[in-house]
Amino acid sequence: MEPFLAARAARTLFLALAVCGGLSLPDAARAEGGARRVVILTGTEVMLPASQVEDGVIRQILSSAPAGPIEFYSEGLDAYRFDTAEYEREFAAFLSRKYRDKEPDLIFALSDPALEFLTRNRGELWPHAPVVFTSVDRNYFQDRPRPSWATGILDYDSIGRTIALGRQLQPTARRILVIAGAGERDRRFAKTVAETLERLRPGLDVVVRTGTPVSAFSREFGSLSSDTILLYTSMMRDNDGRSVVPRDAAKALAAAASVPVYGTHSTYLGTGILGGALFDYANEGRAAAQMGLRILGGETPGALPVLGGSPPLLAVDGRQLDRFGIPTRRLPPEYEIRFRGPTFWEQYRWRIVAVGLALAIETVLLIALFAERQSRRRAQKESRQHRSELAHASRLATVGQLAASISHEINQPLGAILANAETAEILLDSAASNPEELRQILADIRRDDVRASEVMRRVRALAARHDMEMHPVELNAVAQAAAGILEPEARRRGVALQRDFRGGLPETRGDDVSLQQVIINLALNGMEAMAEMPSDRRRLVIATRNGNGRAVVRVSDTGRGISLEDRAKLFESFFTTKRNGLGLGLSICRSIIEAHGGRISALDNGGGGATFEFELPAVAAGTPRRNDDARA
């Protein structure tokens, strides 16, 4: 006897004994091998992603259930690539030999070809093994009865839901393009899809393209208009007869297509397709495994109803949403987004909040600083205005102080003019009038008039309301003009006024009227300090010089000098030792000099008298000669 036949005879005998002994078949098989045997027979090859997913899930669920030890065997019929009767015979013989002493307790048949194979060969091969099938065409049992030894899950498609998703994500879509392979199963699937679309009547043009080779994807689908919903079903074979892994074709299509690719199976997700209501092999595997467990638990397949499908996976690839600029808000809430890393916000939320907070605080601080700067500027402007008004008032007071000498200074030329005019009259009346003499008199009158006008001009300049303006100034000229105004007063007071103006003064900037005012103020103070001195000892020197690159003006007198105690308070407002003094002159002088960026100081001469000195900074090379306001 052939070993193969001998084994079968032995097994038949054993099974007969087992049945007579009242044992159920699985128990008998287990009794023979110690562990239950489960064969997972896929109609495709075992390495196809769909087969791998489903095979893996079935193994995982069965082995984690308390059904005792299970041995798993995976077989791939590969019927889409090998479909001759001879091949099937050889394959059946191979299985028969392989499982000679190991009849399975349960068989999972994945897809139609596997179920068909078992229908034809189970009787010879494993006549007692119950079968759980999956991924079987939903019309499979329309024209044949369901065998009592099998139950399982029929194929289904969620095309309607996927198209609804497409219309939601691409609201301007006008047509549906279905891409499918040229294999028998591909065409069958595409036909089912087309029928579904026909039934749904989506109101869009539907075009089905089958068998386009992967190498032509770019050319054919690389410039589709954006109003196309592109649905990829499956491709196991192309028009060139080349066999293709459907998942690889999905990847190639997603890379080539100019529009998002909607898919039909969960195994395509992650290859670059957008997603859809996807047939989920894991879900189907789970449902099949549950049926298998019930059968291993003693239920017969005939008692378990055939399921019309398993839940689809509603998912999209977040990267594809981004790639096609599809806003997430268009996605129905039941869809899950995969492959999208946390958004920038999710990833750096606290850092963004911290930076935002810091920016907000900084902004508030900036606004506060700006407001503070504005109010300081306003205050500075007001203070400048006050200072200017005070300086003006002080100049008026100075003019008042000089009133006697000024009137004397004007009266003198006026008197001379009068005398000259009278002389001219006399000359005209007399017969001996000499035109040359008259011309001389008129020239004198003009000179005296010019002199009086000049005095008036100086006084008017001093008394006029005036805003401090910075210009390049010749300090010697300023000192000279001040001395000119002071001269009559000095004469009146019996003070010898000396000028000691040196050359080589650095160039400075300033307001000449204000600087003049300072010199006059200092000089008048000096003259007053000498009032008690004998007239031959009253000497006032106005000197200028270059002090280490700064322009220095010094006013010294031979008066009573300054006590150490007074020196500290001299420049304070309202400090005065005079009966009618206001104590503002020196404080105004100081504010003027400081507005020029300079310094003013006073010292006792030691041997009698006091010296007041102020210095102004030289204009730095390159400093713009702008006519700008002094900012005190």
Ligand code: ADP
């Ligand atoms: P006022 O002249 O109204 O007193 P100032 O501010 O001009 O106000 O002067 C303040 C005080 O400084 C004077 O009262 C005087 O005591 C003192 N002082 C100013 N200049 C001299 C000087 N050349 N010699 C001595 N004391 C002076």
